[in-house]
Amino acid sequence: MSIILNNISKRFGNFAALNNINLEIPEGELVALLGPSGCGKTTLLRIIAGLERPDSGQVLLKGEDKTHKDIRERGIGFVFQHYALFRHMTVFENIAFGLRVKPRKQRPNETEIKKKVHALLELVQLDWLHDRYPDQLSGGQRQRIALARALAVEPEVLLLDEPFGALDASVRKDLRQWLRHLHENLNVTSIFVTHDQEEAMEVASRVVVFNHGNLEQQGSPSEIYDNPVNEFVSRFIGDTNVITLEKHHTDWLQLSGLVIVPEAANSVHIRPHDLEITKSSSDSAATATLKDWQHLGALIRIELAKQGANGSPETLYAEMPNEQFKRLQLSKGDKVECRIRHAHWFDAA
Amino acid sequence: MVNKTNILPAFKPALGFTLLYLGLVVLIPLSTLLFKTLAPDSLLSWQGYINIISNERVQAAFKVSFLAALLAAAIALVLGFVIAWTLVRYTIPAKRFFDAIIDLPFALPTAVAGIVLASLYAPNGLLGKPLTELGFKVAFTPAGIVIALIFIGLPFVVRTIEPVLQELDTSMEEAASSMGASRWQIFQRIIFPNVFPAALTGFAMAFARGVGEYGSVIFIAGNMPYISEIVPLLIITKLEQYDYAGATALALTMLLVSFLLLLAINLVQMLLRRRTSETLAPIVAVTP
Numbered sequence: 258m259s260i261i262l263n264n265i266s267k268r269f270g271n272f273a274a275l276n277n278i279n280l281e282i283p284e285g286e287l288v289a290l291l292g293p294s295g296c297g298k299t300t301l302l303r304i305i306a307g308l309e310r311p312d313s314g315q316v317l318l319k320g321e322d323k324t325h326k327d328i329r330e331r332g333i334g335f336v337f338q339h340y341a342l343f344r345h346m347t348v349f350e351n352i353a354f355g356l357r358v359k360p361r362k363q364r365p366n367e368t369e370i371k372k373k374v375h376a377l378l379e380l381v382q383l384d385w386l387h388d389r390y391p392d393q394l395s396g397g398q399r400q401r402i403a404l405a406r407a408l409a410v411e412p413e414v415l416l417l418d419e420p421f422g423a424l425d426a427s428v429r430k431d432l433r434q435w436l437r438h439l440h441e442n443l444n445v446t447s448i449f450v451t452h453d454q455e456e457a458m459e460v461a462s463r464v465v466v467f468n469h470g471n472l473e474q475q476g477s478p479s480e481i482y483d484n485p486v487n488e489f490v491s492r493f494i495g496d497t498n499v500i501t502l503e504k505h506h507t508d509w510l511q512l513s514g515l516v517i518v519p520e521a522a523n524s525v526h527i528r529p530h531d532l533e534i535t536k537s538s539s540d541s542a543a544t545a546t547l548k549d550w551q552h553l554g555a556l557i558r559i560e561l562a563k564q565g566a567n568g569s570p571e572t573l574y575a576e577m578p579n580e581q582f583k584r585l586q587l588s589k590g591d592k593v594e595c596r597i598r599h600a601h602w603f604d605a606a
Numbered sequence: 607m608v609n610k611t612n613i614l615p616a617f618k619p620a621l622g623f624t625l626l627y628l629g630l631v632v633l634i635p636l637s638t639l640l641f642k643t644l645a646p647d648s649l650l651s652w653q654g655y656i657n658i659i660s661n662e663r664v665q666a667a668f669k670v671s672f673l674a675a676l677l678a679a680a681i682a683l684v685l686g687f688v689i690a691w692t693l694v695r696y697t698i699p700a701k702r703f704f705d706a707i708i709d710l711p712f713a714l715p716t717a718v719a720g721i722v723l724a725s726l727y728a729p730n731g732l733l734g735k736p737l738t739e740l741g742f743k744v745a746f747t748p749a750g751i752v753i754a755l756i757f758i759g760l761p762f763v764v765r766t767i768e769p770v771l772q773e774l775d776t777s778m779e780e781a782a783s784s785m786g787a788s789r790w791q792i793f794q795r796i797i798f799p800n801v802f803p804a805a806l807t808g809f810a811m812a813f814a815r816g817v818g819e820y821g822s823v824i825f826i827a828g829n830m831p832y833i834s835e836i837v838p839l840l841i842i843t844k845l846e847q848y849d850y851a852g853a854t855a856l857a858l859t860m861l862l863v864s865f866l867l868l869l870a871i872n873l874v875q876m877l878l879r880r881r882t883s884e885t886l887a888p889i890v891a892v893t894p
Contacts, residue, residue, distance in 0.1 A: 328784050341777035354787070355787075
């Protein structure tokens, strides 16, 4: 089911949670709503679900205006951040709930319910837990049961609010992969909210970035990473070195091989992996000092100090593959030369 | 029984203290009642006991006391649930004020409550007059007793249900409605089962308080033998006539019946707890 949002605005008292959001989500996509906490992404998800009413604007599901329709009539499945499992029911009854509350005419009989619930439990690979209560499950298991429960009513859209927010790092990693695969199999339009940019980039086919109730940018993960439209998106997605265009900085940038063209821009963002370093042949050619480095697995993060305004040192980060760094045979305090491969220009307000 | 490496210190003094006070304040007085009655030189023989209890006036009083307390607790349960729901779920003006007022029957001397209720519901009272014109007689009838006991029992129900409603995750209800459940189905299948154990506690407390209530009832009840006479009043009457054996017999019976009823309610709660969440022995799963 495709989703179209037209000019959605929502205020809570004096706080503008969402400003004129326009968004189109084609059928079958797996979309991440990404932003720092308090940016309005959860509010938007709840508006799509019908758990919240927008102050203005329209929600179109499959081309139909459903702005004023109740959540029951929208054909959506919602997975809550803290799972919201019914604690007084077994796992089986939790999943069967959506089938049991159907109007008598549409309600499947007991054998059909049994078959369906077990099929869903197998889908989330937890059939052996069917007679447990939610209190007896781990976080990851609860999350998967919540998902199975939402799928039981065959929703046309699946909405997930911070689905991995309350889980351990390792469980989160497994579940991300699992959600991706599940989406590939079911192909139901899915939207999830997250504040974790890594999670959004890894799981989603499209990422929508929010800040302060505004939609900043949308696109595929690579589009957003490679071409951030503004300073906020550039800072929020991935790491970056921010350098303001003042005199002593422009000199350094030019020394590092960057041609300074735009006049409108007043800051430049350089991704750590776009900053290449080589051991300096002579002290006079050096543009930075190696301060320290950290292992990030396959990559090494290098901390550099460069001369800042009035002589105080400023820290820059560079990243390079492990092997390459070993070949350079650098030690702390070595003078290095920097070369900027690529940079983004922004006019910071 | 007690683990030697118990991580909480001072288990023994704490247990000792608890048992001492439980003994002094609850067990000794209650068991004295029992032993006094059962002692060989007691004023009361088994036959005497049966005679006192099978007295028609006494039986009527027991009926009035327990039925009125049960009915009042049941009505207080419904009203209390609605009040707790309103206080927890809606933003209403002067909420804190209303919230504080709920506790008033706890603090008010029961005799004051009795006098106020009696004058209010008396045939010429503020509420009694229109009610009498409509054909309802409240004061000096069992209905008056029920009203007094609702007044006394209500805060117990509100105060036990309120915290549970506060803790009840509204996202459970949102999840249910996203799956197509109607408001009524949500109440029936989600809210009610979660609140029921607390509601039962509130009911039991309101009932227990109602059975023993004296001060607020006697003014409004009219205390007509066979109709609106409660057991506590009968006990006082017997004491005033120096009929200690009779008073003891009534007291003992009351103690027994109340104890059995509360035991039954607790058993129901225990069964419910075991069936619903099994929080007593959680099996922590290791795999994600």
